[in-house]
Amino acid sequence: MIEIDRLTRRFGARTAVDGLTLRVAPGEVYGFLGANGAGKTTTMRMMLGILASDAGTIRVCGRLVRRGDRDGRMLVGAVGEVQHFYPEMTCQAYLKFFADLFDVPQPVQRVAEVLADVGLADRARDRAVDLSKGLQQKLGLARALLHDPPVLLLDEPVSGLDPHGIREVRELICRERDKGRLVFFSSHVLAEVAQVADRVGIMNRGRLVYENTVAGALAGHGTLEAAFVAVTGGNVRQAELVA
Numbered sequence: 566m567i568e569i570d571r572l573t574r575r576f577g578a579r580t581a582v583d584g585l586t587l588r589v590a591p592g593e594v595y596g597f598l599g600a601n602g603a604g605k606t607t608t609m610r611m612m613l614g615i616l617a618s619d620a621g622t623i624r625v626c627g628r629l630v631r632r633g634d635r636d637g638r639m640l641v642g643a644v645g646e647v648q649h650f651y652p653e654m655t656c657q658a659y660l661k662f663f664a665d666l667f668d669v670p671q672p673v674q675r676v677a678e679v680l681a682d683v684g685l686a687d688r689a690r691d692r693a694v695d696l697s698k699g700l701q702q703k704l705g706l707a708r709a710l711l712h713d714p715p716v717l718l719l720d721e722p723v724s725g726l727d728p729h730g731i732r733e734v735r736e737l738i739c740r741e742r743d744k745g746r747l748v749f750f751s752s753h754v755l756a757e758v759a760q761v762a763d764r765v766g767i768m769n770r771g772r773l774v775y776e777n778t779v780a781g782a783l784a785g786h787g788t789l790e791a792a793f794v795a796v797t798g799g800n801v802r803q804a805e806l807v808a
């Protein structure tokens with residue numbers, strides 16, 4: 566359902582994504598790992614059609630992703646690392662705005678549904694900017710679910726969340742997977758990834774240097790941290806400094 570072939574993107578002299586090839590199937594949770602600057606966000610922006618690639622192809626549900634292709638974007642619900650809200654917008658108004666943008670049928674009812682789905686029904690009339698970071702992340706998830714896309718793309722969905730918020734996002738990911746959605750998410754919270762992902766890929770300097778089932782990675786290395794250090798050549802801290 567996600568097919569990426571030899572995807573490449575450069576920024577000046579730096580190759581942010583370098584010949585990436587990967588496949589993810591429906592109903593699968595894929596953890597996309599890598600130190601800061603490894604190329605995860607750049608990949609996801611290309612998957613969304615908001616950033617052009619220099620080479621290679623991405624297919625979502627068999628459809629070639631092209632930059633700015635609106636119909637293609639209907640297949641994907643995405644949540645970025647940081648949520649942006651207009652100061653005066655309530656949660657409800659924020660979701661209604663996007664429901665209209667995506668031509669969601671029966672928008673008022675659908676907004677109520679997704680608010681309930683993420684546990685924010687009682688915050689509908691509160692301003693989005695007044696929510697905690699964890700709740701803002703959930704509101705982002707509600708927005709991503711509005712048009713019922715087969716694919717969910719989440720960039721660092723648990724970064725900056727407290728343990729309670731992390732657990733809630735985990736439950737939400739599992740629930741959406743159980744509905745048959747494909748969930749592709751980036752993270753560097755490896756313990757969390759081990760709990761929620763079916764399969765992991767590890768990026769290092771733009772390249773996919775490792776891919777395995779979580780069970781296989783744990784059997785081979787004990788922990789995802791150990792797998793990470795083994796395949797990135799202990800490059801973790803150095804890469805973090807670069808970013």
Ligand SMILES: Nc1ncnc2c1ncn2[C@@H]1O[C@H](COP(=O)(O)OP(=O)(O)O)[C@@H](O)[C@H]1O
Nearest residue numbers: 576579581599600601602603604605606607608
């Ligand atoms: N718009 C941009 N302009 C220039 N360089 C960029 C841009 N976006 C990302 N990069 C660079 O591309 C590399 C990969 O970044 P990114 O995809 O954000 O990594 P990650 O999400 O894994 O932390 C980094 O070296 C980053 O500095």
Ligand SMILES: [Mg+2]
Nearest residue numbers: 605606607720
């Ligand atoms: Mg990133």
